[in-house]
Each structure stands twice: as C-alpha cells, then as structure tokens.
Amino acid sequence: MPKIEVCLSPELVHLHDLKNKIVVVVDIFRATSTMITGLANKVSSITPVAGLEACRNMKSKGYIIAGERNGQTAEGFELGNSPLSYLNNAYAGKKIAVTTTNGTLTIEKSKKDAAEVLIGAFLNLQATADYLIQQGKDVVIHCAGWKGMFNLEDSLYAGALVSVLANEFDFDCDGAIGMKALFEQNQGDLKSFLSQASHAKRLQNHNIDADIDFCLTLDKYNFVGKLEGEELVKVSLNKVV
Numbered sequence: 001m002p003k004i005e006v007c008l009s010p011e012l013v014h015l016h017d018l019k020n021k022i023v024v025v026v027d028i029f030r031a032t033s034t035m036i037t038g039l040a041n042k043v044s045s046i047t048p049v050a051g052l053e054a055c056r057n058m059k060s061k062g063y064i065i066a067g068e069r070n071g072q073t074a075e076g077f078e079l080g081n082s083p084l085s086y087l088n089n090a091y092a093g094k095k096i097a098v099t100t101t102n103g104t105l106t107i108e109k110s111k112k113d114a115a116e117v118l119i120g121a122f123l124n125l126q127a128t129a130d131y132l133i134q135q136g137k138d139v140v141i142h143c144a145g146w147k148g149m150f151n152l153e154d155s156l157y158a159g160a161l162v163s164v165l166a167n168e169f170d171f172d173c174d175g176a177i178g179m180k181a182l183f184e185q186n187q188g189d190l191k192s193f194l195s196q197a198s199h200a201k202r203l204q205n206h207n208i209d210a211d212i213d214f215c216l217t218l219d220k221y222n223f224v225g226k227l228e229g230e231e232l233v234k235v236s237l238n239k240v241v
C-alpha cells in the first residue's frame with residue numbers, strides 16, 4: 001500500500017522526503033481555497049509566485065496580479081486573496097499570478113523535489129482523494145500553517161484527507177494519526193471548532209467572515225488543482241479538463 005504522511009508546517013518540510021511523492025499543499029484560509037475557486041470559475045491559469053516583487057513584475061507579461069500580505073491586498077495589486085472575487089466567472093480566460101503570505105511560499109518549498117504538487121481545499125476534498133487513490137503513489141500533505149507555525153485549519157484538512165484515504169493508504173506518522181482523530185471528533189461542526197483558530201480570528205478582524213464560510217464548504221467542486229510547470233491547472237480523474 002502507498003503511504004500518507006503529514007507535514008504540519010513548511011518549517012518542518014526538510015524533515016520529509018518528497019522525492020517520487022505527490023505533495024498536497026493546503027492553505028485553507030485562504031490561498032489554496034481561492035486557487036481552487038479561481039480554477040472552477042474558468043481562469044485560464046494561476047501562477048503561484050513566492051515574492052511580492054516577482055509577482056508585481058508579472059503584470060507587464062499580461063497577467064492579472066493578485067497579492068496579499070497579512071490578510072490585506074498588497075499595494076498595486078488588482079486582487080487580494082478572497083475566493084469570492086472569482087465567483088460568477090469574473091476572471092474567466094485570464095492568466096492570474098498570485099502571491100500570498102503562507103500559501104505560495106509553501107508551494108515554492110514543495111515543487112523542487114515532489115513528483116507532483118496538488119492544491120488541497122475542503123472545496124474539492126473528495127476529488128483530490130479519488131485522484132490520489134488512482135495514482136497510487138506515496139503522499140505528503142504539506143500544511144502552510146501561519147508564518148511557519150502549526151495551524152488548526154490546514155491540519156484538520158490533512159486529517160480529513162487521511163480519514164477519507166484510510167482504507168487505501170498506510171499511515172504511521174503521528175501527524176497523520178493525530179489529525180485524523182481530531183478531524184473525526186469535529187467533523188460534525190467544523191465551523192464552530194475552527195472559530196477558535198487564530199487564523200479565523202485574524203481574518204474576522206478584516207471583515208471577511210463570508211470567505212471563512214466559503215472556504216469550509218465541502219466538495220463544492222469535482223476536480224483536482226495541479227501544478228504543471230509553473231501553472232496550476234484543472235485536472236479531472238483521467239485528463240486535464
């Protein structure tokens with residue numbers, strides 16, 4: 001059986017061997033939830049960029065630039081980090097370049113060694129699980145956390161994915177065992193459990209409660225977000241859609 005393990009913060013990723021594995025990067029509030037929503041709403045591609053300046057420079061190459069630091073849209077950027085901005089196909093056909101506080105850095109730290117990088121969200125949990133079963137490779141779930149620290153929402157997503165995959169994958173890492181148990185104890189009311197999370201509180205201060213609700217929606221979308229070269233694209237179970 002393939003194995004699944006959980007890396008609870010990008011600061012710990014050097015302790016995991018990513019070679020020949022599929023890495024699922026997760027930043028529930030809000031980067032990876034927003035990327036999945038953009039892809040669902042027909043953007044032509046999303047290019048994650050770790051640095052603000054590098055992302056700003058993408059504008060002259062024809063990209064719409066999305067930039068956020070500490071929950072606020074960065075100066076000179078057209079978009080911030082809200083999934084709601086992409087609804088109703090608002091940026092259909094556009095190439096988006098995006099940089100965020102935690103999520104894009106975590107993608108950057110994953111892509112050098114991994115066989116594949118996927119983008120995880122509650123919004124497409126089951127589709128991602130189905131894809132991982134189909135591929136049959138070892139998996140590392142890479143939680144973006146917050147500025148290097150553990151956070152609840154990304155770790156709970158990791159627990160949810162381990163829970164769905166538990167019959168198909170071996171897992172003996174404590175992160176996977178612990179987060180699976182935590183998710184299973186709280187899956188009946190994820191929202192109230194996560195209202196205690198530091199990140200949810202920080203974002204509430206920015207008046208984006210609707211974003212939080214949206215990011216906790218389960219299985220709204222039925223596709224996988226995958227990094228192909230430098231771009232995130234939509235993948236169905238057998239083909240790019």
Ligand SMILES: O=C(O)[C@H](CS(=O)(=O)O)OP(=O)(O)O
Nearest residue numbers: 030031070071100101102103
């Ligand atoms: O915009 C967000 O949701 C966060 C901002 S902060 O670090 O929590 O202040 O960025 P993200 O990269 O999506 O974690």
